[in-house]
Amino acid sequence: xxxxxxxxxxxxxxxxxxxxxxxxxxxxxxxxxxxxxxxxxxxxxxxxxxxxxxxxxxxxxxxxxxxxxxxxxxxxxxxxxxxxxxxxxxxxxxxxxxxxxxxxxxxx
Amino acid sequence: xxxxxxxxxxxxxxxxxxxxxxxxxxxxxxxxxxxxxxxxxxxxxxxxxxxxxxxxxxxxxxxxxxxxxxxxxxxxxxxxxxxxxxxxxxxxxxxxxxxxxxxxxxxxxxxxxxxxxxxxxxxxxxxxxxxxxxxxxxxxxxxxxxxxxxxxxxxxxxxxxxxxxxxxxxxxxxxxxxxxxxxxxxxxxxxxxxxxxxxxxxxxxxxxxxxxxxxxxxxxxxxxxxxxxxxxxxxxxxxxxxxxxxxxxxxxxxxxxxxxxxxxxxxxxxxxxxxxxxxxxxxxxxxxxxxxxxxxxxxxxxxxxxxxxxxxxxxxxxxxxxxxxxxxxxxxxxxxxxxxxxxxxxxxxxxxxxxxxxxxx
Numbered sequence: 001x002x003x004x005x006x007x008x009x010x011x012x013x014x015x016x017x018x019x020x021x022x023x024x025x026x027x028x029x030x031x032x033x034x035x036x037x038x039x040x041x042x043x044x045x046x047x048x049x050x051x052x053x054x055x056x057x058x059x060x061x062x063x064x065x066x067x068x069x070x071x072x073x074x075x076x077x078x079x080x081x082x083x084x085x086x087x088x089x090x091x092x093x094x095x096x097x098x099x100x101x102x103x104x105x106x107x108x
Numbered sequence: 109x110x111x112x113x114x115x116x117x118x119x120x121x122x123x124x125x126x127x128x129x130x131x132x133x134x135x136x137x138x139x140x141x142x143x144x145x146x147x148x149x150x151x152x153x154x155x156x157x158x159x160x161x162x163x164x165x166x167x168x169x170x171x172x173x174x175x176x177x178x179x180x181x182x183x184x185x186x187x188x189x190x191x192x193x194x195x196x197x198x199x200x201x202x203x204x205x206x207x208x209x210x211x212x213x214x215x216x217x218x219x220x221x222x223x224x225x226x227x228x229x230x231x232x233x234x235x236x237x238x239x240x241x242x243x244x245x246x247x248x249x250x251x252x253x254x255x256x257x258x259x260x261x262x263x264x265x266x267x268x269x270x271x272x273x274x275x276x277x278x279x280x281x282x283x284x285x286x287x288x289x290x291x292x293x294x295x296x297x298x299x300x301x302x303x304x305x306x307x308x309x310x311x312x313x314x315x316x317x318x319x320x321x322x323x324x325x326x327x328x329x330x331x332x333x334x335x336x337x338x339x340x341x342x343x344x345x346x347x348x349x350x351x352x353x354x355x356x357x358x359x360x361x362x363x364x365x366x367x368x369x370x371x372x373x374x375x376x377x378x379x380x381x382x383x384x385x386x387x388x389x390x391x392x393x394x395x396x397x398x399x400x401x402x403x404x405x406x407x408x409x410x411x412x413x414x415x416x417x418x419x420x421x422x423x424x425x426x427x428x429x430x431x432x433x434x435x436x437x438x439x440x441x442x443x444x445x446x447x448x449x450x451x452x453x454x455x456x457x458x459x460x461x462x463x464x465x466x467x468x469x
Contacts, residue, residue: 055231060238061240063136
């Protein structure tokens, strides 16, 4: 959900680009944080917690609390509230602690 | 070296630049201004304190004044990750890692939002108030459709108003305390728009399959104990926590500054004298990291810390004495009213601890 009209603010965006969440194609503005692009698409669950596998989303939205960690282009534990969206980014709902092995085996 | 480019750090950088002292200003965000960039409400008070201006405009003004001075190196998107025994600070920048050993450091690192303990408090949809402000006011993204606001301090009621401005429904604004914490001018804005404000009321639990779907509140008795049977269930997709801030003191701790527990000002704080100097001679602290207050006092503290730091480096600001006295007077005036009783209690607790330090050194 995006805000299009506001009594005080005007929003400036980069160009609209495509990226994927778990293989599903979504659109967001280039340069906005990945988590914001996901929220705008109605996605609030970003990962499973490391031990109990509970759903987690954004909490602080300023790169401090580590609640929003996701796997981005194969790299786990990316703080998506401050990671900027780029065209073609492959974003994945992170399972538990995330893994570098999946990425390595793809390459290998 | 100034760590943090919010109101305190920006004011410190401008003051150091006026004194002709070269400085490096480091901020982890891309844009200077700290929390000011998401503040859309008008400040009030006197013109000297930016009354009538909105936070994001104040940030832009300070940043352009700093750029106009042309003496400060600004590192944005950069994080100070450590302060080492030999006085070296490690800085992670977009262009690689830097190691600097500043002759003086002003830590203006601000504060982090506190969470609240209740069952299912980790469900997606439960956000810090600052996070909601960032979503709505910086990125134009709505956190949801129906919000329960927890906290009636200035942040709680201001963010409630900003959500209403953005067309989001605020079902209620609750607070465990028996009284509204915010300035009445802010609280009245949401009351006029029909948002129910419940004091002596807290969150019992949150619920939902996979994300927040409902919030259950209950009332508290005069001793702060929950009263079973007073539960209310709200169907909400967002719960916004505005339950206070904790000063970020990691760098001060690493530098060996002595800290004290000052609950009125947010938690553990470095012991500070009138000049914002810590117990480590060349380290100063200003802003919420020196005790959680608000942006105006943060700016005054930042200037005060910079005056002291420049004097310590043997390059005092040309108007050091006059400026220092004016800043101290303004701070005393801002902390003088009945709304600042808690701040005064915290400051006097810190002064007692400070006296203890002198007695034991």
